[in-house]
Amino acid sequence: MFDIKKIRDDFPILSRKVYGKNLIYLDNAATTQKPLCVIEKISEMYSSFNANVHRAVHFLSDASTNEYEAARTVIKNFINAEKSSEIIFTKGTTDAINLVAFSYGERFIEKGDVILVAESEHHSNIVPWQMLCQRKHAILKSIPINDKGEIDFDKYIELLTEKVKIVAVAQVSNSLGTINDIRKIIEKAHEFNAKVLIDGAQGVQHFKTDVQELNCDFYVFSGHKIYAETGIGVLYGKHELLEQMPPYQGGGDMIKSVSFAKTEYADLPLKFEAGTPNYMGAVSLGEAIKYITQIDLENIQTYETELANYAEEKLETVENLKKIGTAAKKTGVVSFQLGNIHPYDAGMILDKLGIAVRTGTHCAEPVMHHFGILGTIRASFAFYNTKEEIDELCLGLLRVQKMFH
Amino acid sequence: MFDIKKIRDDFPILSRKVYGKNLIYLDNAATTQKPLCVIEKISEMYSSFNANVHRAVHFLSDASTNEYEAARTVIKNFINAEKSSEIIFTKGTTDAINLVAFSYGERFIEKGDVILVAESEHHSNIVPWQMLCQRKHAILKSIPINDKGEIDFDKYIELLTEKVKIVAVAQVSNSLGTINDIRKIIEKAHEFNAKVLIDGAQGVQHFKTDVQELNCDFYVFSGHKIYAETGIGVLYGKHELLEQMPPYQGGGDMIKSVSFAKTEYADLPLKFEAGTPNYMGAVSLGEAIKYITQIDLENIQTYETELANYAEEKLETVENLKKIGTAAKKTGVVSFQLGNIHPYDAGMILDKLGIAVRTGTHCAEPVMHHFGILGTIRASFAFYNTKEEIDELCLGLLRVQKMFH
Amino acid sequence: MTTEEVQNQIIEEFSLFDDWMDKYEMIIEMGNELTPYNEKYKTPANIINGCQSRVWLNADYIDGKVIFTADADAIIAKGIIALLMNILSNRTPKEIIETELFCIDRIGLHQNLSPTRANGLVLMIKQIKNYAIAYQAKTNE
């Protein structure tokens, strides 16, 4: 049972006012709000169970280490990894992609190798690969998208050669909402022995993800986009790949022994977790995932799909509204332009009405180039949003049009 | 006025019980506990002001960006940096050192260059330099310590040549408590045009630090060791150095513009803050620093010095106790061995008495090698600790000795 | 009129409106009335890159006064620019340097000028002051 009233009550911020108006938060692709259970878990941990993890023999350290490692297990189960040691805690999606680009790249990428990235990727899934290619004299190529915002599969296949070592693609595009057919993309890449990194930042919170079934080599996401704290993210990697990769950062906890002559690195996952990890962030992520698991991701998906369909239809009724991104399969995001009104102007007015949307390039400039535009207005949804909020958005857009007639 | 009762009341965890005994938390060098104002700030932010920073035009995003940038200013003032843009938020000390080792190293370190690191450094201030030296075929040398645990200044001067490009030294050693004379170390290094990174992880919370007066090139510390959240840390760097350094990670927010052909990087500090930063962690750090600033770091230092002196004297009365680290200037930490009782055994028994100390190598194996030991028992203090707690520690140690007579 | 007087006048005009919508309408109107910006000055050197709205600024120094012209692609940004031009264009460098922009706060538009708003306006004000400083230095040579 999906009880939207009860769910909204779980999120304290949703009852706040903005300029005297009810907050309508439609910027969920940027970051999600946090349920009370997560906020309370953080307070409780800091009030009763805080100690550094892994290294001590005392009660508090044991308690916090147990919570930290339990969170790892929750995440392992959530994305169905084979082993807990395949779950590496990072600062976020960006940190996770940089880790792979550096560490996998350092070991396996050579001059002339090719890395493929979709034209629709977030900057965080472009720039780390650019930097790697610069260091290694490898070649970054973009997989074109079509005018609906879908990856052009034929062109993708044309680009695949034995030179391609890595394919990095989002599960869901953050600027357009396109659900990429990653299963097919992964399958094809594997035929050429390329490794595939899936950027799950906009996918993992919307539908069930099974990394073993997908057979992706790396999967990354951010805690703050799935109802947990900022400063925590996840890198899943296949065990045998992570085993072969050199460490990314050096420091405490990632080593077996250190001397000035020789340092031995620790086993997975610690090899990739140098320094004091953000154990509280990890615990908050475990708690957030328990929360949505209890609601049931299938229920969430059903509700969100209904909401998204409603939004897609309702926005059609707004005059002069032009959607950017009209893929057959979409989730979470509607991106659009309103006549020739500047997205910034629209955003300013909507803000005053209590409606939080994002405007601009959404850290995906190549997409904007593709469509020949400077930016869009983007409404993005979570399962605590309602049809009424979408109605308010549409009314807001009419108001905007009246002001900039 | 320093009112220890009031201060202890500010820290909720200090009133908890462990195995039915009062918690005596003497593991502050590993991580510190959090005052209520910090815990409440986190809850309040998540309940009322959460939105992703920097990129949106709506009210919540503005509010959270303002809080984030205000925290940066608080930190700038706290360590007296010249500009806010010299304050880079990182995951922690380890992350900050890795950033410098990679980015400064990428640009400025060449084959045959020398990097000097004290023998007493934490692994986090050794391994990143080792990794850099491996990549660049540079040479890592250790500055020896004497048998009191102080850096041997004469040997340091002998090691200084024009080949030395970086000197990386802790303000305070985490395993021994030695306060290094970083002012002199920095001065000497600069005579040879070497840059100096100061690891302030164990210093910044104990006494006033002025990076301009010290004239260090880089200064790093962790939020969780100065009463703030995990997952946040600070890199201070001189503006002209940071300007010259290439970015460390690629992603959202650290770029001016992205295309597959060319990416332009953003100005400081954003150039080094790829991806969604841990803005909540940063805000908690700002709050923690406001809290200790209000108590006044000088009051804290006076109290902590008194406490440390008491501990040093009182522990002398414990039979067979041998201190490891007897520098003339120490703070925060007392490391020792108890006859030939294994530190792990001692830690287990103290734990059952509610006393949390750390045992082992404290992520500083070269120090243990220096003293020819496998580990120590380490008690480390914060300003919420009391003389009574130190008395309890001493009683606990007697109990330990009785068990392993 | 001094820059202070102009600002007081602006505050008075805006005080007629209680509602932010009306204030924005006024801003938009001011934007529409802004002296047209010469397209040939839309050079990379004149652009001030905010993340969201592009802003252009051009300066000429004529008879001891700095003449600014400016433009923006978002209308609200353009309106605020018009307001700033009313205060700061056609002034001596000294006047420009000494002006404190108190009216923005008072009419409730400070949000548009918060340094964290990615709209380029804060950078534009900085740029205006920089021009004034540069021209003053030139005059004193």
Next chain:
Amino acid sequence: MTTEEVQNQIIEEFSLFDDWMDKYEMIIEMGNELTPYNEKYKTPANIINGCQSRVWLNADYIDGKVIFTADADAIIAKGIIALLMNILSNRTPKEIIETELFCIDRIGLHQNLSPTRANGLVLMIKQIKNYAIAYQAKTNE
């Protein structure tokens, strides 16, 4: 006695003590009585590296039974090892593989065996089982 019976006996013995101090005294005593470990088996291959306490384990396969000897440098760790040796040494591979170590929990020492305690004991148990599996495979060849 089966491994289950040995464990039940251990639980009974420990149940005499209410106080954890007494339990630890008992553990320490068991550690002191542990069959001495042959120093020549303190090889790198036999060491199980926990961060805090070093643990050594050696296995021999004699007459269908696995004979373990072990040592640790911390006495509490050594005591727990002694306890494990009582249960698991001198058993057939099958017995070892099938044994569930329920007594550790029941006598309140689970903390010492939490996977997050850096004392090497969890790894030691894993290693014991691995030896048993290996010897069983050999027998079935």
